[in-house]
Amino acid sequence: MEDADVAELLKVNNLVTQFKTESGVVKAVDGVSYYIDEQEIVGLVGESGCGKSVSQLSVMQLINAPGKIVGGEVIFEGINLLEYNAKGPQMRAVRGAKIAMIFQEPMTSLNPVLTIGQQLSEMLVLHLKMSEDAARKRVIELMGLVGIPAAEKRIDDYPHNFSGGMRQRVMIAMALSCNPRILIADEPTTALDVTTQAQLLEMMKDMVQRFRASLVVVTHNLGVVARYAQRIYIMYAGRIVESGTTKDIFGKPRHPYTMGLLKCIPRLDEEEGRKLVPIEGLPPNLIGMPPTCAFLPRCSWKIDRCYQDPWPDLESVDDNHFIRCYANTGEKKN
Amino acid sequence: MNDTQNEAILNISELKMYFPVVRGLLRRKVADVKAVDGVSFKLMRNETLGLVGESGCGKTTVGRCVLGLYKPTAGRIIFEGQDITALPEKRMRQIRSKIALIFQDPYSSLDPRQSAGSIVGEALRIHNLVGSKSDYNGRIEQLFRLVGLDPSMTNRFPHEFSGGQRQRIGVARALASDPALIVCDEPISALDVSIQAQIINLLEELQERVQGLSYLFIAHDLSVVRHISDRVAVMYLGHIMEICKSRELYDNPLHPYTRALLSAIPIADPFVEETRERIILKGEVPSPLNPPPGCPFHPRCFMAIPECSQTNPPLHTVTEGHEVACIRVL
DSSP states (O other): SSSOTTEEEEEEEEEEEEETTEEEEEEEEEEEEEEEETTTTTEOOOOOSHHHHHHHHHHHTOTTEEEEEEEEEETTTEEEEESSOOOHHHHHHHHHHTTTEEOOTTSSSOOOTHHHHHHHHHHHHHHHOOOOOHHHHHHHHHHTTTTTTTTTTTTOOOOOGSOOHHHHHHHHHEEEETSSEEEEEEEETTSOOOHHHHHHHHHHHHHHHHTTOOEEESOHHHHHHHHHHHHHEEEEETTEEEEEEEEEEEEEOHHHHHHHHHHOOTTTTOOTOOOOOOOOOOOOOOOOOOOSSHHHHHSSOOOHHHHSSOOOEEEEEEETTEEEOOOTTTTOOO | OOOSOEEEEEEEEEEEEEEEETTTTTTEEEOOOOOOOEEEEEEETTOOEEOOOOSSHHHHHHHHHHTTSSSSSEEEEEEEOOOOOOHHHHHHHHHHTEEEESSSSTSSSSSSOOOOHHHHHHHHHTTTSSSSSSHHHHHHHHHHHHOOOOOTTTTOOOOGHHHHHHHHHHEEETTTTOEEEEEESSSTSSHHHHHHHHHHHHHHHHHHHHHTEEEEEHHHHHHHHHHHHHHEEEEETTTEEOOOOEEHHHHHOOOOHHHHHHHOOOOOOHHHHHHOOOOOSOOOOOOSSSSSSSSSSSEEEEEEEOOGGTTTOOEEEEEETTEOTTTTTO
């Protein structure tokens, strides 16, 4: 993680985002560091509440009160975005234009009272200073690119005229409209049917290639990242617990949480009679967490040291493969 | 499916469930939504049959017809040898103690104002299944233990439980009346990955422990369905396209839709993913209000020939226990 790669496009250092609530401070993102290379597909994996979405919203500076980005750096093209005012023109020039985001709910992320064309051309007029006519032409082109049939007709339709899959295509077209360098897709297909999911993911992969952008896929679905990502970050309780190439993460997982996840999901190609091994217990409450490893209560690899010392930093176990764990999980791999 | 050596607990033949679309002041019927359009299958005692398909394929409607929550438009549902298709509500109530349901959302399916014990015991009270108060409490404690909950928690309310624990309450409630069949409608899709396995294992263990318990397991996640089911029926637009043993489904899928569905599901293993067949279907599932003529899948099918738009093929047996509805598969 620390080696300075020439093609590093985004580098996040020690990002901390917290939410003040009545019952205490929720450390949603608690010291997250990662990087994205040019034209790379990266997976960010974790269960609900692990901070994967909040970390991405923090990169975009889309955190509202009671949430607050408390510390860290988001270096994009050599500049720390967190030094920009969240509502200032500099951040606006990046958000949506250079770093674009797609959300899970295509239903709620489109404005129901504006036509698709109005919503898509807004970005072009705003960021690229296009004329209305030029924008309309470009919108039709973009809609065609993301696979919306009869774009010339459908451009004047409203969101309710579109199916869920088509709405998500609109969102992707919108995200791509300003030629972003990074596309962040937060559970982009979770609300959709399986065959539609496959269509959209395949299309997104083609699009980021075509636009020479990088893609961050935020998901709980290990299958999706196994199929599309080159590198993966596994998050738990606001921190990254393991990172590495996709083949390392799945081929020789080293963090007990990652290992547990792989053993508890049913696989389409599994042998008959395979027993799932659940991860016992529950994800921790992120208020008032002890300094020790947050996975400790559920861990089957724990050693004495885990109870005494604070949660370790990410340490290298192999080339480009890092884990945050004291136990020597590499010894007896199963 | 034609084997009769085992006892079928549920036998569904040519089930159709149409929902009328009405319009205007006179509420004249203008069309039908053909949610289920000629579905037949048998479920054996102690067996788990998975019903899988994308949204709108009719899988939930089949489950609701089995529970008697919908009166089918046509077809027959035989449960334990008795035709329950058109039973009057009073008689159906008695039957329903033998058919239980586990819901998808453990948050909205539990009454927030009832204690967990009272939720689990509701069926016992309604069906008068226990004689005394102490029997009632004993049975509830037993059910709590059976699903892995501490019996001291009977007085707590749903909001005091986590999602996984709530689904355990849902399972305990389903078991309360000693059912022979449990319809599980997406029982784990609202849960987190690490919790899903706990519920899947619980359902599997219960089937080993409770004599003769059968599941009709309805879900969209084929990996989960295949894991828990003995046999799987793949549905598309109100029809069963393929039905076979779970193992066969991955090793030897025959229907083009099944093949596309399988290939659309990524496996959490990049080494396997490298070599997998990938079929990306065109378009989206058509509306059941206006299904295409002939085989419902033919407009999206990569194997379609002109005849496919003319006849809707019935299921035919390819090998023993493996049935497919496709004229391109012989």
